[in-house]
Each structure stands twice: as structure tokens, then as C-alpha cells.
Amino acid sequence: xxxxxxxxxxxxxxxxxxxxxxxxxxxxxxxxxxxxxxxxxxxxxxxxxxxxxxxxxxxxxxxxxxxxxxxxxxxxxxxxxxxxxxxxxxxxxxxxxxxxxxxxxxxxxxxxxxxxxxxxxxxxxxxxxxxxxxxxxxxxxxxxxxxxxxxxxxxxxxxxxxxxxxxxxxxxxxxxxxxxxxxxxxxxxxxxxxxxxxxxxxxxxxxxxxxxxxxxxxxxxxxxxxxxxxxxxx
Ligand SMILES: Nc1ncnc2c1ncn2[C@@H]1O[C@H](COP(=O)(O)OP(=O)(O)OP(=O)(O)O)[C@@H](O)[C@H]1O
Numbered sequence: 001x002x003x004x005x006x007x008x009x010x011x012x013x014x015x016x017x018x019x020x021x022x023x024x025x026x027x028x029x030x031x032x033x034x035x036x037x038x039x040x041x042x043x044x045x046x047x048x049x050x051x052x053x054x055x056x057x058x059x060x061x062x063x064x065x066x067x068x069x070x071x072x073x074x075x076x077x078x079x080x081x082x083x084x085x086x087x088x089x090x091x092x093x094x095x096x097x098x099x100x101x102x103x104x105x106x107x108x109x110x111x112x113x114x115x116x117x118x119x120x121x122x123x124x125x126x127x128x129x130x131x132x133x134x135x136x137x138x139x140x141x142x143x144x145x146x147x148x149x150x151x152x153x154x155x156x157x158x159x160x161x162x163x164x165x166x167x168x169x170x171x172x173x174x175x176x177x178x179x180x181x182x183x184x185x186x187x188x189x190x191x192x193x194x195x196x197x198x199x200x201x202x203x204x205x206x207x208x209x210x211x212x213x214x215x216x217x218x219x220x221x222x223x224x225x226x227x228x229x230x231x232x233x234x
Contacts, residue, residue, distance in 0.1 A: 003030025003066075004192060005054065005160070007217075010063035010073075012049055023049045024215045027063070031208055036186040036226075037194045038203050041212035047196045048164060050212065054194075055088050055162050056080045068159055086115055089153030089161045091182075093168035095145040097137040103148045104133040111155040123151045127181060143174035150181060154191075161185070161193045179205065179229045201234035 010027040013020050024046045031037045041047050052058035053065060056072060065073040067087065075083060097106050104120055111117030124133050127147040137145050146166060153161055163182060167175030179195075183205060186193040195202065203209040204227040211219045 004033035004035075004068055005029075005031040005194075006064075006066040007050070007054075008064040008066075010050075010053065010065060011061045012046075012053065012058070013061045022215060024053075024060075026216050027212075029210050029217050029220050031192065031194065031210075033068075033192055034186070034190045035192055035207040036183055036205070037192070037208040037210060038206035039194060039196045039210045039212060040198065040200055040203055042198060045212040046215045047198075047212050051162055051164055051194070051196050054160075055090060056083045085113055086156070087159045089156050089158035091146070091149050091153050091161065091163040091166045093165040095137070095142075095149040095169075097145055097148055097152075099137050102134050102136055103129060103140065103144075103151075106137070106148055107152045107155050110152045114156045116157055118155050118157050120151070120155050123155045124148070127151045127154075141174070142170050143177060146170065146174075146178050147181065150178070150185070154185065154189075159192070161191055163193065163195045165197060166195060167197075176229050176232075183229060199234060201232055204232050205229050 007027050007029050010024055012024040013022050039047050039050060053060050060073055064071060072083060101109060103124060107120035107124060111120050121133060127150055129144060129147050132140060132144060167178050170178060182193055182195065185191060206223055207226060209221045209223055210217055
């Protein structure tokens with residue numbers, strides 16, 4: 001396999017005391033550079049575990065994970081810290097903004113710990129928040145806060161954007177607008193974007209659809225006919 005992102009025979013077992021909880025087994029997939037990929041599956045299927053391993057926030061039990069020809073699964077703690085800091089941008093369901101910093105300061109804060117950050121004000125403008133840069137999170141709607149979180153992730157200029165249920169806390173239309181922004185970012189910047197969701201309808205907008213069930217990948221489809229988010233209803 002030669003994908004930009006690659007999972008090879010990944011297994012993950014959580015151990016709590018005597019208990020062993022199998023979360024992933026025989027997980028194999030690849031994602032090409034610049035693709036908009038949706039990983040879909042029911043609750044408990046293993047989606048977040050995949051994302052946490054790919055994001056360097058969790059380790060695997062066996063198997064191999066690669067990003068851009070580097071074996072992430074072989075990284076030591078120090079390498080994982082650098083990987084999380086420089087290579088991966090994260091967007092979560094609950095935006096996790098610092099409440100006493102403005103939108104601009106939230107983005108600048110992330111940019112400060114990076115090697116080649118993008119300009120925070122420019123990125124905020126690109127996500128449609130030019131007029132709100134000096135507002136605090138509490139003064140912004142949920143959708144606007146998620147845009148700040150996306151800007152914060154993009155300002156790091158990461159190799160990969162990982163989004164875990166990015167619209168989970170948003171209403172229908174605001175959620176669609178955030179997905180449009182993520183898809184547009186992928187198209188315009190060539191950034192590889194991975195979105196995790198339980199919402200099957202979103203697969204229509206993806207270049208690649210990876211379906212997870214009971215801890216393993218049951219299908220991986222390259223979608224040649226992606227649909228614009230405005231045409232998707234659920
Ligand atoms: N830290 C942990 N310790 C023990 N078990 C865990 C841990 N994290 C996840 N699991 C278990 O691993 C399995 C997969 O969970 P995971 O969170 O990856 O699923 P998911 O598809 O993301 O579900 P959801 O959509 O509900 O978030 C589940 O059985 C879950 O209970």
C-alpha cells in the first residue's frame with residue numbers, strides 16, 4: 001500500500017485492571033493526500049479509537065500506522081509530542097476554546113507552538129470570521145466557535161486535519177455550513193481532511209468512505225461522484 005495515511009492490521013485492546021476490552025482488530029485502510037475522507041459507523045464501532053491512534057493521542061496494541069511515509073506507531077513519547085504539535089490539526093465536537101482569550105488570541109496561541117504557522121488573522125478571515133476576531137468565545141454562536149476551532153487547527157499548517165463529530169453540537173444548517181467550510185478547505189488548500197461521524201448521509205460528500213463496524217473496517221470506497229453538502233439532506 002502507498003497511501004498518505006495507512007493503517008496495517010491495527011489492533012487495539014484496552015486493559016482496565018483484569019478487564020480487556022477489544023476496541024479494534026484487523027483494521028486496514030489507506031487515504032490519499034488531499035482527500036476528504038469520512039469514517040462512518042455506529043456508536044462504539046471504534047471510530048474515535050482510530051482517530052486517537054492516528055492523532056498520536058493513543059497507542060495501538062499491534063499493527064502499523066503511517067502518515068506521509070513515517071511510521072507513527074513506532075514513535076517514542078517525544079516524537080509523538082512533536083507529531084501532535086506539528087503534523088496534526090484537531091477539531092472536536094465541543095470546540096475547546098480558551099474562554100478568556102479572543103478568537104484571534106485562541107488561534108494565535110496554537111500558532112505560537114508551531115514551526116511554520118499561518119497568519120492567525122488571515123485564517124480567521126478565510127473561515128468567515130473577519131468581523132469577529134476580537135470577540136470572546138461566549139460572544140460567538142456555536143457555529144462561529146467551531147469556525148474558530150477550525151482556524152486554530154489550520155493555523156498550525158498541519159499535514160492532516162482530524163475532525164471528530166465536528167457538527168455534533170450544532171443545529172442542522174450550522175452543521176452544514178461547517179461541513180462546507182471543511183470540504184472547501186480540503187479543495188482549496190489540498191489539505192487531507194478526515195471527518196468521523198455516525199451520520200451515513202455525510203458519506204455522499206466524501207472522496208473516500210471508510211465504514212467501521214464492531215471494531216473493524218467493513219468497507220472502503222473511493223467515491224467518484226461526490227455531492228455538494230447543499231444537496232445532502234438528513
Ligand atoms: N479508554 C478506553 N478504555 C476502555 N474502553 C474503551 C476506551 N475507549 C474506547 N473504549 C471502547 O472501545 C470501543 C470503541 O469505542 P470508540 O469510542 O472508538 O467508538 P466510536 O465508534 O467512536 O463510538 P462513539 O460514536 O459513541 O464515540 C467501545 O467498546 C468502547 O467502549
